[in-house]
Amino acid sequence: MAHPGFFQRQASARRNTSLLVCLFLTAVALITLAVCLVGYFVTRSESSALAFHHWLLSRHGLWTAGAVVALIVAGSLIRWIDLAGGGARVANMVGARAIDPDTRDNDERKLRNIVEEMAIASGVPVPELYVMDNETGINAFVAGYTSGEAVLVVTHGAITQLSRDELQGVVGHEFSHIFNGDMRLNVRLIALLAGILMIGQIGTFLLRASFFSSHRSLRSSRDSRGQAAIGVIGIALLVIGYLGVFFGRLIQAAVSRQREMLADASSVQFTRNPEGIAGALFKIGLKGGYLDTTSHASDMNHMCFGESARMKFTALLASHPPIEERINRIQPGMLVRLRSRLRDTEPRANLRAATVSARPGMAAGFSGISDDIYSPVSRKRTSPLVSSASTPPAGTKLSERVGTVNSEGExxxxxxxxxxxxxxxxxxxxxxxxxxxxxxxxxxxxxxxxxxxxxxxxxxxxxxxxxxxxxxxxxxxxxxxxxxxxxxxxxxxxxxxxxxxxxxxxxxxxxxxxxxxxxxxxxxxxxxxxxxxxxxxGPDASRAMPVKYRSYRPVMPALQRLLSLLARAGTSSSGDAEQLYTEAMAGFNDTRKGEQPVLEKVTMRQLREALTALNGLSPLLKPAIIDACGHCITHDGRIDVREYELMRLVADQMDCPMPPLTA
Incomplete structure (x- = not known):
């Protein structure tokens, strides 16, 4: 099954951001109308009754609508600012503990080695690792605004109950979210949901306030009526708050489900071992992945490897497809094999068994996989040692390797x-x-x-x-x-x-x-x-580069500088450099304006400015630039260290994780 490439997934993540904003605005509009309906019945009187649509445009209606919108926006803005610290702030929010990189704990070392292998093989900085010590369920998530400041959070249950291959499958799934730009979307979704849930929280506060006041000393009947009115308004807002919860979960499901399927497929592609992630999902089905020690489990549901919060209407509101569906999508027949393997070790267990019916560690028996801390499973790695000056396989474009983990890199x-x-x-x-x-x-x-x-x-x-x-x-x-x-x-x-x-x-x-x-x-x-x-x-390390250009025309001077430097770095004579430059620029030159000549000299400052400009391109326009650079450095059939470092510089500055090209 073909999967969309890195750049298509990046573009899709940006489109999902637009979808998220539309869904949020729709939820705000519906919640505002619901609150205004409550306000309409509270403020209307028999002597001056107005139709609802007329009342909505009156002073009372406009003030009510404005107050609701302001509260929702304020709630989202406060959480948005609170999460400005990026992935580390999210990890602290759920009470996770940073894992010491030099940890002596065997399970933590196993996780660290898996993550380091995948980071080096994919060309991204190693994410900071956290563990939720008190969570026995099997779950994980990544958080952050950019790949350079990402954090990976796992539960204690995940690192202690999963085999090395299963944990590697989970890590591959989470790395897919790093590559695809899902992390930024997920953190923003937490902030937007906070605003939607604000009305319900106010309703709860008013309801408690009315009950508290009613138990105090006797008051006049007028005060009693006021308390009753506050209680009624509180109940109404609480009901509307549950409407906000419904919309919030619906938004989570709409944005998250397809991305989870894609991340599962990417994990198989990265690890080349479908049984790894399938086994991890199977154990979640047996033991559960709910986060029981944090009050933010519901907020984090769309970010996690599996469902983190219990909820009703699961089929409609779940952020993840059913476990059985995810396993069968990974490989048809895989679920049957896992069940059969489990029956051989635990005859009474089955996939739908409740967590309490599964004994700790029982699923470890069906993995059949070594839990060695350092050594990856050898049967997956049969490719020979890569030479010190190697090139991608014939017909392979460098852009197709961006955001992937290949066998040579691993x-x-x-x-x-x-x-x-x-x-x-x-x-x-x-x-x-x-x-x-x-x-x-x-x-x-x-x-x-x-x-x-x-x-x-x-x-x-x-x-x-x-x-x-x-x-x-x-x-x-x-x-x-x-x-x-x-x-x-x-x-x-x-x-x-x-x-x-x-x-x-x-x-x-x-x-x-x-x-x-x-x-x-x-x-x-x-x-x-x-x-x-x-x-x-740098100061902007956690800030993603916004899209500034949707065509190559505004960045042609930057392209000219970059490809001039690469053409001269990839050849030994000026004639060859001109020929190579012409070939690399062929797909970008505007024939109506003539060709852009090769530059004799490109300063380091000009190169840095060029790369900054090119990073502002739409993701779908970046593959051609990566491939043009790749043409320059691979034209002679080899990649030397200088060419690799230049290619790595280009890829890193354009937010394109590049796997190792040499070893």
Whole structure:
């Protein structure tokens, strides 16, 4: 079954945002009309009765409608501001605990290794990991506004009850949400639902207030009538609040269901093991995935791997398709095999059994899969070791690899992690070690004397200052492993770097710039490093780039600069560069205005400005640019390190996660 590509899914996520806004406005209009109807019956009198549509346009009606809209908007705005902290704020909201990257817990290490493998294989920074310690159900979700600041939250039940393959299937599902832009939509949906539910919360408050007042000292009959009126209004608003809950769940279902099916399919594509995610879903059917220790379970329902809240009218309002349907969509007949396998170990169990009827750990018996912490299942990885200068298979466009996990990238990730010395890897999990890595990447090729001179440029600081002891451990490892480790090491260090406060982030980027400027020239890797840090640690790191351009015409100067640089980087003579540039620009040149000539020189500042402009294109226009760049770097049948780093720079700055092209 063919699945839509990364760029189509990104465009779909943006369309879903528009759908979400339309559904929200519809719900606001209907809730406002319902409240106005209550206000109409409360304020009308026999002497001055107006028809409802006339009352709606009267002073009372307009004030009532305005107050309702203001309350809903205020409720959504308050939650929107509260969630401005991105994924980490959502994780804290549900009481999740950040997992120490250097954790000694075997289950947490298993999760960390799975996530690191998939992050390196897909070309995205490693998400920060959280666990909900008190949740025994099996569930997970990702949150954040961009892939660079995403967090992955799992329940304790998920990491303790799932085998490695099943947990990998869940992680692949959640990575699909990162690639597809679903996270941003999900966080916004939480904020919009908060406003819709505001009226019901006010009704509950008024109802409690009226009952509280009625139990106080005796009052006049006039006061009693006022209390009764408040109670009636409270009951009416509470009923309308349940209408808001209904609309909120309906919106969740409308936006979420199809995306969950797509994420299931993507997980199979990433892991090449349908039994992994199917087994995880099967265990959810047996044990449940409800979040019982947080009051936000209902708010989070659309974000989670499985249903997180119990509700009535499940067939209509569930944010996820039924478990049986999801398993059968993954692979026909899979559900029958899982049931049969379970009957062999637990004869009385079945998929529809309640959680209480399933003993802890009973489903682990049918996995038949090793729970090894580090080693992935070998039967899925049969491709040979990728050479140090490899190209995509013939006929494969680079744009088709964006936002995916392929076998070569996964093999590369597994081998790379296995080659990293334990001390080196452990340092990447600390703030001090991650900072020193940034410095080590810039000085590792210099002589010891030059390294010492460069580090003297860094001012002393408890975290950001140079640490000779740490550099002595990092630099030799970088040299022995080779240049291919540079970007993966940065990805592994990102959770620690994100723990720096804004001032420390600014100081780190300032120190990196000092090291880059020390020799009065900027290499492609130095540009890639500084751009990567700016993109993922800068003030706008959590803000998604809005679509500014829906055609190539406004960005032609940017295209000219980018492809001129790539054509010259991919050839050794000016004649070949002109020919390659002409081929790469063929799909973009406007024949009515003539061809754009190849540029003799492109400064690093011009390149950075060009990439910023190109990131403002509609997602559906980006594949052609990725493919044109790919044509430049693969035309000679090989990709060297310089070309890969330039390609990685382009992809990262255009928010296109690029799997490793070399190993």
């Amino acid at each position: 093999d590369f990730a597994v081998r790379l992690l296995a080659r990293l010395p334990a001390t080196f890897r452990g340092l990447l999990y600390t703030r001090a070690g991650a900072v020193q890595l940034c410095y080590a990447l810039l000085i590792s090729e210099l002589s010891r004397e030059q390294q010492r001179e460069r580090m003297e440029l860094i001012p002393s600081h408890p975290i950001l200052g140079g640490e000779p002891g740490l550099l002595e451990k990092l630099v030799p490892a970088l040299k022995s492993i080779g240049e291919g480790v540079r970007f993966p090491a940065l990805e592994l260090a990102m959770p620690a770097l994100r723990k720096l406060d804004p001032e420390e982030r600014e100081g780190l980027m300032s120190n990196v710039q000092k090291l880059v400027a020390a020799d009065h020239r900027v290499s492609l890797f130095e540009l890639a490093l500084t751009s990567f840090l700016s993109r993922h640690l």
